[in-house]
Amino acid sequence: MVVKSELKLIKSLQQKKCRNEHGLFVVEGKKTVEEVVNSNMKQYKLFAVDPDGLEVEGTQVIKITSRELSQMSGLKNPNGYLGVFYIPKQTGNITSDWVLALDGVQDPGNLGTIIRLCDWFGISDIICSTDTVDCYNPKVLQATMGSITRVSIQYMPLDAFLGSTQLPIYGTFMDGDNVNTTKLPEKGIMVMGNEGKGVSNAIAELCTDRLTIPQFGGETAESLNVASATAILLHEIRK
Amino acid sequence: MVVKSELKLIKSLQQKKCRNEHGLFVVEGKKTVEEVVNSNMKQYKLFAVDPDGLEVEGTQVIKITSRELSQMSGLKNPNGYLGVFYIPKQTGNITSDWVLALDGVQDPGNLGTIIRLCDWFGISDIICSTDTVDCYNPKVLQATMGSITRVSIQYMPLDAFLGSTQLPIYGTFMDGDNVNTTKLPEKGIMVMGNEGKGVSNAIAELCTDRLTIPQFGGETAESLNVASATAILLHEIRK
Numbered sequence: 001m002v003v004k005s006e007l008k009l010i011k012s013l014q015q016k017k018c019r020n021e022h023g024l025f026v027v028e029g030k031k032t033v034e035e036v037v038n039s040n041m042k043q044y045k046l047f048a049v050d051p052d053g054l055e056v057e058g059t060q061v062i063k064i065t066s067r068e069l070s071q072m073s074g075l076k077n078p079n080g081y082l083g084v085f086y087i088p089k090q091t092g093n094i095t096s097d098w099v100l101a102l103d104g105v106q107d108p109g110n111l112g113t114i115i116r117l118c119d120w121f122g123i124s125d126i127i128c129s130t131d132t133v134d135c136y137n138p139k140v141l142q143a144t145m146g147s148i149t150r151v152s153i154q155y156m157p158l159d160a161f162l163g164s165t166q167l168p169i170y171g172t173f174m175d176g177d178n179v180n181t182t183k184l185p186e187k188g189i190m191v192m193g194n195e196g197k198g199v200s201n202a203i204a205e206l207c208t209d210r211l212t213i214p215q216f217g218g219e220t221a222e223s224l225n226v227a228s229a230t231a232i233l234l235h236e237i238r239k
Numbered sequence: 240m241v242v243k244s245e246l247k248l249i250k251s252l253q254q255k256k257c258r259n260e261h262g263l264f265v266v267e268g269k270k271t272v273e274e275v276v277n278s279n280m281k282q283y284k285l286f287a288v289d290p291d292g293l294e295v296e297g298t299q300v301i302k303i304t305s306r307e308l309s310q311m312s313g314l315k316n317p318n319g320y321l322g323v324f325y326i327p328k329q330t331g332n333i334t335s336d337w338v339l340a341l342d343g344v345q346d347p348g349n350l351g352t353i354i355r356l357c358d359w360f361g362i363s364d365i366i367c368s369t370d371t372v373d374c375y376n377p378k379v380l381q382a383t384m385g386s387i388t389r390v391s392i393q394y395m396p397l398d399a400f401l402g403s404t405q406l407p408i409y410g411t412f413m414d415g416d417n418v419n420t421t422k423l424p425e426k427g428i429m430v431m432g433n434e435g436k437g438v439s440n441a442i443a444e445l446c447t448d449r450l451t452i453p454q455f456g457g458e459t460a461e462s463l464n465v466a467s468a469t470a471i472l473l474h475e476i477r478k
Contacts, residue, residue, distance in 0.1 A: 109348055113464050120463055122456030145461060180478050216477045217361030222384060224359055225352050228470035231463070235471045238455045239419050 002047070002068050010072040010084055016134045023087050025136035028075055030054065032146055033083040039149030044084040047072065054081060074138045087136060090154045096125040097187045098237050099167070102132045103158055103203045104194035105226055111135060112143020113227040114192070119147035121234040126151060127189075129158040129203075158191075162206040165189060169207045171199045172229055176210030184237055192226055192233075241286070241307050249311040249323055255373045262326050264375035267314055269293065271385055272322040278388030283323040286311065293320060313377045326375060329393045335364040336426045337476050338406070341371045342397055342442045343433035344465055350374060351382020352466040353431070358386035360473040365390060366428075368397040368442075397430075401445040404428060408446045410438045411468055415449030418475055429472055431465050 012018035013026045024044055027036050030053065037043060037056045048054050049069055051061035069078045100123050105111050111133050118126055126135075133140065135153045162169055170184070171191045191207060193199035199207070213224060213232050224232075251257035252265045263283055266275050269292065276282060276295045287293050288308055290300035308317045339362050344350050350372050357365055365374075372379065374392045401408055409423070410430045430446060432438035438446070452463060452471050463471075 113467060116464060117467055120454050122454075213474065214477075215359050215361075224470070225355060225466075227464075227467065228352060228356055231467035231470040232474045235452065235474070238453075 002062065002064055002072075007068060007071045010082070011074075013084070014074040014138060016137065019087065019134070019136050024084050025087055025141070026072075026074065026138065027083045027085065027141055028073060028081065028138070029079050029142075030081045032141070033081045035146035036083055036085055036149055041088060041149055042086040044086055046084075047082045049080045088152075090156075091152075092154070093152075094125050094127075095152070096123055098123050099125045099127060099189045100230070100234075101158060101162065101169075101189050101191045102126065102128045103191055103199050104129050104131045104197070105192065106133055106195055107226075108133050108137050108139035109143050110195065110225070110227045111137075112140045112145075114230050115140070115144045115151050115153065116147040117227070117231055117234055118151045119144075121238050123234060123237075124151055126153045127158065127161050128153060128155045130155055158203055159206060162189065162191075162203065168209055170209045170211050170233075171204055171207030172233065173199065173204070173210045173212060174223070176212040178214050179211045179233065179236055180214065182209075182211060188237075190230075190233055190237070192230055195226055241301065241303055241311075246307060246310045249321070250313075252323070253313040253377060255376065258326065258373070258375050263323050264326055264380070265311075265313065265377060266322045266324065266380055267312060267320065267377070268318055268381075269320045271380070272320045274385035275322055275324055275388055280327060280388055281325040283325055285323075286321045288319045327391075329395075330391075331393070332391075333364050333366075334391070335362055337362050337473075338364045338366060338428045339469070339473075340397060340401065340408075340428050340430045341365065341367045342430055342438050343368050343370045343436070344431065345372055345434055346465075347372050347376050347378035348382050349434065349464070349466045350376075351379045351384075353469050354379070354383045354390050354392065355386040356466070356470055356473055357390045358383075360477050362473060362476075363390055365392045366397065366400050367392060367394045369394055398441055398445060401428065401430075401442065407448055409448045409450050410443055410446030411472065412438065412443070412449045412451060413462070415451040417453050418450045418472065419453065421448075421450060423476055427476075429469075429476070431469055431472075434465055 013024055019025050027033050034055055046061045047064045048061050049066055051063050054061055168188045252263055258264050266272050273294055285300045286303045287300050288305055290302050293300055407427045
């Protein structure tokens with residue numbers, strides 16, 4: 001049995017404002033809940049309609065009814081398991097050789113895919129401008145497939161971050177150098193821009209190098225999706 | 240004024256069954272409607288709350304009320320323009336040097352992104368297995384950003400298609416050859432598998448070459464998203 005105020009609190013975590021106020025976020029689904037429990041993220045509470053179905057050790061799982069779950073869940077069809085975790089504190093530390101910087105990425109699916117790409121390519125730090133979509137947005141978490149536990153994501157004014165680094169700053173533009181013929185260094189920062197507007201002018205001025213992924217043939221397509229472009233650039237960094 | 244039966248017909252085109260029955264599909268939004276009108280796709284009818292806002296020449300645009308639009312639209316918040324077009328007939332022809340073959344891709348956003356990638360990289364033919372998501376699904380069309388007009392997409396039993404080709408067939412697997420050290424030929428077929436299950440066994444047996452995009456570092460991420468993997472492979476094909 002879960003008290004009404006708690007049901008209400010957890011439901012409210014679908015909204016960014018409430019996540020930030022409480023410092024908590026929600027994860028749903030057996031596999032992702034297990035993955036976050038088994039990471040170094042700090043857990044607030046775990047709920048399950050069938051607690052025995054959850055493969056977690058030494059952790060209390062609160063048994064709930066389907067009705068209670070649907071009162072907490074952000075899904076149309078909740079799937080039995082819901083975990084609430086503390087949003088990790090931003091340390092300001094960077095441990096990765098290459099850092100991905102996001103300048104206003106808006107689509108939750110794109111951010112989720114980008115986090116998953118960083119996990120695959122061993123980029124452990126993402127710095128997001130303050131207007132980038134929140135990485136604890138449920139739609140982002142769904143698209144990360146658990147990669148959120150292995151990549152550090154920090155939000156800060158991007159101009160301040162880029163202004164304070166000694167690393168080369170690569171921005172992606174329509175008119176930059178061909179990435180296929182550019183030798184990338186061992187360390188650096190790769191800046192990806194907003195879906196519609198690309199890299200903002202203020203951030204473009206801070207870039208030390210401009211890159212382009214060349215289009216093939218007739219220049220008909222308008223642009224690459226930002227997650228697709230990130231896939232190609234991280235692949236080039238790690239080759 | 241649009242008769243009730245027409246409103247109902249157009250609304251029904253949100254469903255694959257009805258699209259196939261009538262041979263029609265729906266596009267929404269000013270920019271995409273304009274792009275499809277100005278392509279070689281055959282138009283059934285165009286509707287607009289403000290016909291003068293649509294930049295199309297020599298084409299009849301039917302003025303409708305917002306209420307009529309919402310009765311036809313698949314969107315929560317319809318945005319003023321809706322076009323109905325004929326689904327192109329499958330010719331069976333292939334004109335592209337490289338062909339992308341999709342084996343059961345299910346997510347509409349992934350298929351839309353893949354179509355957009357083919358447009359960018361000049362791959363003009365996609366062959367989809369019959370269990371791949373329908374490319375005239377509104378969510379696919381939304382993700383293609385108009386690229387659907389520049390890429391030919393055909394649905395057929397993939398085993399029959401692959402069994403009848405003389406081209407090398409590259410499949411993407413977890414245990415294939417490193418794509419970074421494999422020289423790709425000038426022509427071929429690239430097979431991408433389902434989001435969860437990858438390339439099916441029956442199709443895997445028809446592949447002449449097996450490729451892998453190498454992961455960096457600790458092998459923690461489960462897999463690349465199929466659209467991300469497609470981005471990297473098409474980039475490699477065109478380098």
